[in-house]
Amino acid sequence: MRAIWTGSVSFGLVNVPVKLYGATESHDLEFHQVHADDGGRIKYQRTCEVCGKTVPYQDIDRAYDDGERTVILEQEDFDELPAAMKDEIEVVQFVPSGQVDPVMLEKPYFLEPTGKSPKSYLLLRETLEQTDLTAVVRFSLRQKTRLGVLRVRDKVLVLQGLLWADEVRDVDFPAVKSRAKVTAQELKMAAALVEQYADDFDPSQFTDDYQEELRKLVDAKLEHGDAVDTAETFGDAAVAEKGDEGEGAEVIDLMEVLKRSLARKRGTKDGDSAGEAAEDAAETSTGEDAGGSASKSRAKSSSTSRTKSASASSKTDATSGSTKSAKSTAKSSAKSSSAKSSTSKSSASKASTAKSSTAKRGTSRSTESKRRA
Template sequence: MHTIWKGAISFGLVHVPIKMFAATEDKDIAMRYIHRACGTPLSYVRKCQHCEAEIAWEDITKGYEYEPGRFVLFEKEELDSLSETSREIKILDFVHLTDIDPIYFQKTYYLSPGDTGSGAYQLLLEAMRQTGKIGIAKVSIRSKSSLAAIRVMEGCIVMETIFYPDEIRPVQQVPNLPDNIQASEKELTMAKLLIEQLSTPFEPDKYKDDYREQVQELIAKKVAGEEIKEAPEPQKTNVLDLMAALQASLEAVRTSVPPVTDPARPSSSEAAAGAAKTNETAQGDPGQEAAVTPKRRRSSKVKETV
């Protein structure tokens, strides 16, 4: 199991280091929304309706709508400063488990001894087991303060987070409840007899999630029958295609063999050497410069004739 929280249980002056583990797991079969036409999974984007743009996480804050369309905003630091940072499960009272209606229970966690304090852990476990009492405590997990019930289950201390009383809706808000309808004695006797016949010790292993099993069977049949919708490959944008083409061209230039030169035509190195030699000759012999000049004049005359 993965440790999700570390802290300590305290009752009176006793301090019990503990580690917390999730006692339950969600086994619902996860399904995604798919575009029926092409089979592509749909994604959820954080889009501003006003700006018509997708918003990055760093540009998002929290706000409370106190009137329609009017919000007060909160920075993360403001909310963190209000949360309890104590790593303590502080037991406030001890009560009987039967005093708590199941509607209060939320989620169950296993608590194991910390790296030290196994003796104190065993002391609390055995004291609660022999007295038949459970502890009512306050704990802060993920910046949320919760009530909790600390009890014993099969040699392990278990913590059940429970709702605060104002989080439980009154039964009186339920509509269409029967009002003082008296059942006949005969019908009541038969109903009680039926309950007695169906009464049995609680054996959780005999209860199964029939719907989940049926969905798993249907998935297996569809896969075996190749009733599969494959999502198309994502299309590359022009920018990516251009970058790929430029990169491929660059690699081709780097690895290509030097081109073969034409024997009848001087290479670039030969042409450069010839040009340098001609320049030296022209600078050393003034007559050579005079021989070159008439050619330029004749070419100008040709242009004039044309």
């Protein structure tokens, strides 16, 4: 590795001489542009729009246009800025590591100790490890004042740039203000699915599939030219899988998708057993609020099934009633005649009862008249 910056880290009166190295590198394949007809490389020339001449890089300066005026800045102007001349990484705060928002993190750099004795380097490293704190620093790199943090990784101090606060955008789009509600049952099912994926993080087990396929394609073209068989290069299964991308992307029933995902991760062929087990566990742990929606859905389902059952029953009764109508008619006639005779007897009995009641009322009235007299 080649050092890109040399300076020191300072906290208080302690000074730590260091060299700065880029901690990451790109593994992407690099391409250049060519003419499609003959393969000739495409070149870009810097030309002046005033004189039309090609301008070499060393004769190019930078300018700022505010809409009305233009000011030209030469390289000497940038070099004379006070912040650009600093060769020091200044520690300004020690903060809890959890307070550093990952969205602000930029490119990391390794810091190598320099000088005759690395004692001050070891002191800063051990201090950060024992206190479990992160050092917030200011530094200048490539003529830019930057904010950063110092961490420890594999016994090496790592400097990582931070975005300034005004460089991070505020989140303001419809998904944040959505009125969609997530039920406790869905959360329980999602937690079960997350548990199936839970593991210790090992970045070495992940690879860049796109770059690997791109490298395979380049190698195949180098060997066979333009006559490359895609199925032979990547395999029939890979080509078929690529053709099926995007299918089933629409989520219709979130609970059903969660159950299928959980069943697939658990390695079951039939998702019903795993899905039902997780769903039962979710229903058991769900409170009354979460259970209300499930109860309503069950009530609707039960009502629907009763309605269908009643409809089927009425159809069956109608069919059986038509076949038994002849027998029931005869019985009904007999019952009707006996009912008429009993009705007439009942009428006569009611008439005699009425007469008796009338006579009693008359007797009671005459008795009351005598008492008054």
